[in-house]
Each structure stands twice: as C-alpha cells, then as structure tokens.
Amino acid sequence: MQNSKNLELLKEYNLKATPQRLEILSAIESLGHANIDEVYEVTKKRQSTISLATVYKNITALLEKNLLKEVALNNFKSKYEISKHSHSHLVCKECGSVVDVDLNDSICQSSKAMAKDKLFDFKELELNIYGVCSKCK
Amino acid sequence: MQNSKNLELLKEYNLKATPQRLEILSAIESLGHANIDEVYEVTKKRQSTISLATVYKNITALLEKNLLKEVALNNFKSKYEISKHSHSHLVCKECGSVVDVDLNDSICQSSKAMAKDKLFDFKELELNIYGVCSKCK
DNA sequence: TTAAATGCAAAAAATTTGCAGACGT
DNA sequence: ACGTCTGCAAATTTTTTGCATTTAA
Numbered sequence: 001m002q003n004s005k006n007l008e009l010l011k012e013y014n015l016k017a018t019p020q021r022l023e024i025l026s027a028i029e030s031l032g033h034a035n036i037d038e039v040y041e042v043t044k045k046r047q048s049t050i051s052l053a054t055v056y057k058n059i060t061a062l063l064e065k066n067l068l069k070e071v072a073l074n075n076f077k078s079k080y081e082i083s084k085h086s087h088s089h090l091v092c093k094e095c096g097s098v099v100d101v102d103l104n105d106s107i108c109q110s111s112k113a114m115a116k117d118k119l120f121d122f123k124e125l126e127l128n129i130y131g132v133c134s135k136c137k
Numbered sequence: 138m139q140n141s142k143n144l145e146l147l148k149e150y151n152l153k154a155t156p157q158r159l160e161i162l163s164a165i166e167s168l169g170h171a172n173i174d175e176v177y178e179v180t181k182k183r184q185s186t187i188s189l190a191t192v193y194k195n196i197t198a199l200l201e202k203n204l205l206k207e208v209a210l211n212n213f214k215s216k217y218e219i220s221k222h223s224h225s226h227l228v229c230k231e232c233g234s235v236v237d238v239d240l241n242d243s244i245c246q247s248s249k250a251m252a253k254d255k256l257f258d259f260k261e262l263e264l265n266i267y268g269v270c271s272k273c274k
Numbered sequence: 275t276t277a278a279a280t281g282c283a284a285a286a287a288a289t290t291t292g293c294a295g296a297c298g299t
Numbered sequence: 300a301c302g303t304c305t306g307c308a309a310a311t312t313t314t315t316t317g318c319a320t321t322t323a324a
Contacts, residue, residue, distance in 0.1 A: 016298050016303060036288085051306045056289065058304090072209035074263070077288090088248075090257050101251045107244055111225075111266050114238045120227050121269040126211070128265075129248050132258035153323050155279060173313085188281045193314065195279090214313090 013065045023047050024058050025067075025082070033071060033079040033089075033098040071098060074130065086124065092133035103127060150202045160184050161195050162204075162219070170208060170216040170226075170235040208235060211267065223261065229270035240264060 006025040010017040020043070027042040028034050034042070040055045059080055062068040071079045071089060076096040086108065090099040107127065115122035143162040147154040157180070164179040165171050171179070177192045196217055199205040208216045208226060213233040223245065227236040244264065252259035 018298070018304060020305070049306075052288095053290080053307075054305055060290095061304095070211040072211045072215075074207045074209045074215075078209075078211075088251065090252060090255055092257075093260060099255060099257075101255065104247055107247060107264075110241055110244060111264070114225065115227060115266050115268050118227055118236060118238065119271040120229075120236075120266070121274050122266065123230060123268045124266075126263075126265045126267065127244075127248070128263045129252050129257070129259065129261075130263065131252050131260045134256040137258050153278060155323070157280070186281075189313095190282075190315080191280055197315095198279095 009067060013067055015061065015065065015067075020047055020050050020054050021058055021062075023050070024055065024062075028068065028080055029082055032100070033081045035077040035079045037077070039080070071126075071128075073098075073128070088127040088129065090133070091128050091130050092136055093130050094132055094136035097133055097135075099133070101129075146204060150204055152198065152202065152204075157184055157187050157191050158195055158199075160187070161192060161199075165205065165217055166219055169237070170218045172214040172216045174214070176217070208263075208265075210235075210265070225264040225266065227270070228265050228267050229273055230267050231269055231273035234270055234272075236270070238266070 003022055003026065006022055006029070007017045009025070010021060015021065023043040023046055024039055027039050031038060031042065036052075036055060036059065039059070040050070040052050043050050043055065059068065063070060063080070066083055068080045069083045071081060073079065073091055073096065075093070079098055086103055088101045088103045090101055091097075108125065111125040112122050140159055140163065143159055143166070144154045146162070147158060152158065160180040160183055161176055164176050168175060168179065173189075173192060173196065176196070177187070177189050180187050180192065196205065200207060200217070203220055205217045206220045208218055210216065210228055210233065212230070216235055223240055225238045225240045227238055228234070245262065248262040249259050
C-alpha cells in the first residue's frame with residue numbers, strides 16, 4: 001500500500017492520520033482532480049459512514065496546510081489536487097475533466113516578468129486551457 | 138453617456154436593454170472585475186429596487202451570450218468581466234483584486250500546442266498569476 | 275400587443291458551525 | 300489522558316425557481 005506515503009505526509013504536517021483523511025487523499029490521488037462531491041462519493045465507498053461535513057472540514061484543513069491545491073474552474077465547482085510542482089491544466093468545457101500538462105519555462109519566466117511589471121509579489125501561476133477533450137468531441 | 142455603447146451591445150445580442158442590465162454592465166465596466174455581491178451593491182446605488190435575483194439572472198444571461206466572462210478564482214467568489222480579447226490576470230491573494238495584463242504571443246502559441254498534443258480542441262486560455270498586490274504588501 | 279424581464283418570496287443547493295462522543299498519538 | 304477529529308443536526312450562506320406584475324420594443 002502506498003498509503004504509507006500519505007500517512008507520512010499527514011504526520012509531516014501535524015495532522016492526525018485518520019482513516020477519513022487517508023481515504024480523502026487517496027481519492028484525490030486516484031482521481032487526479034476532484035470536487036467536493038466526487039471526493040465524498042469515492043470515500044464513501046470505503047468509509048461508508050463518512051459525512052460530507054468531514055470532507056469539507058478536511059479539504060479546508062488540507063488546503064490551509066498546502067497539502068492540497070484548489071483548481072477554480074469556470075462553470076464547474078472547484079476541484080482539488082495534491083500539491084505538486086507548477087503545471088498547467090487542460091479543462092474540458094463539456095465534462096469538466098481536468099488533465100495536467102507540463103509548463104514550459106518561458107511561460108513561467110514571462111509570468112514573473114508580468115507580475116514584476118505591475119509591482120506584484122509573485123506567488124504562483126495558474127494556466128488553464130479550456131477546450132473540448134477527445135472523449136467529448 | 139457611454140451607456141449608448143452598452144445599449145448597442147445588448148441590442149446586438151437580442152437582449153432587452155432594461156435599466157437593470159445597463160446598470161449591471163456599467164458596474165462591471167467601471168469596476169473592471171466584480172463578483173455577484175459587488176455588482177449588486179453598486180447597481181443598488183442607482184437602481185435601489187434591483188433584486189439580487191435579477192443580478193443572478195442577468196449575469197447568467199450575459200454569460201450565455203458571451204457578453205461577460207467568468208473569472209473563477211482560488212479562495213474567492215468568481216468575478217465577472219466584460220468580454221474582451223484574450224488576456225491574463227494578476228490576482229491578489231490578500232484582497233482578491235484582479236488586474237488585467239496583456240498576454241504575449243508565445244504563451245498563446247504554446248498553449249495551443251499543449252492542447253493539440255493531448256488531442257484537445259482548444260477554445261481559450263486563462264492565465265492567472267497569483268501574488269500580493271502593491272497595496273497589500 | 276406581446277414576449278421577455280423584474281422583484282418578491284419561497285425553495286433548493288452549498289457550505290459552515292456547534293457539540294457530544296470517538297479516536298489517534 | 301489529551302486534544303483533535305468525526306458525524307450528526309442545525310444554522311447560514313449562496314443560488315435558483317415560480318409567478319404575478321411590469322416593461323421594452
């Protein structure tokens with residue numbers, strides 16, 4: 001089981017490794033990106049007594065610790081992903097699916113330049129490419 | 138009054154030019170980017186009887202006609218802007234303010250290439266740069 | 275004149291909160 | 300044993316809907 005990895009992660013961030021949390025993390029991990037309802041549906045399969053409130057509370061807690069990252073989407077509810085190195089998203093306007101794509105360096109560089117230009121303290125960039133995925137067309 | 142411009146816009150899209158709609162458009166125009174509550178607050182100053190339901194219905198209608206564009210944000214409620222040529226956003230993580238920045242061609246090109254690579258039908262790209270604005274730091 | 279839009283109030287959906295009991299460490 | 304976490308139910312907040320009336324064209 002690679003659950004041990006998430007277990008470590010939680011400990012590292014001083015969060016108790018409850019079964020609910022481990023399921024939430026593994027759900028998001030296996031889906032790649034998931035909104036609240038999707039996380040709830042998937043975790044319920046293994047933790048049938050989990051409550052939606054618990055999912056909300058944990059997503060919030062994990063976001064605060066930067067263990068998760070929000071992916072706000074036009075037209076769809078926000079999804080959540082495990083934090084990883086900066087990357088871009090292909091978002092399907094039909095089904096709302098999200099796919100990761102690597103980000104090239106020149107985009108990162110010019111984003112930082114744009115921020116600097118406007119006296120913005122650069123934190124991170126988010127590049128979402130909206131279109132129609134191969135399944136939907 | 139440059140209201141005549143918005144009046145034209147609405148006619149062009151076969152939407153009745155009600156005072157409420159004109160106020161909503163001019164509110165978003167003057168704020169640049171605004172969420173539902175901000176639109177409601179500002180329009181209420183000139184159309185004191187406007188209801189929040191009317192704001193919701195109109196934002197939805199204007200989005201469907203592509204006269205407005207949603208700007209989904211991490212941590213903040215979605216904002217709305219008048220549709221214009223593709224551009225990027227600087228988003229302040231502290232206050233949620235949004236500033237437009239021009240997008241360079243190489244970013245557009247490589248975004249299209251990324252989409253093509255994954256067999257995505259490219260529609261549009263959204264580049265949000267998160268940081269801290271000069272006022273907030 | 276007429277289809278579409280408004281505003282209200284009510285309904286539905288989404289999210290948050292408080293708290294007693296359970297559980298991880 | 301302690302403090303955190305869970306699950307429930309209730310509260311709150313956000314968004315949508317239905318409908319009688321008004322209004323733009």
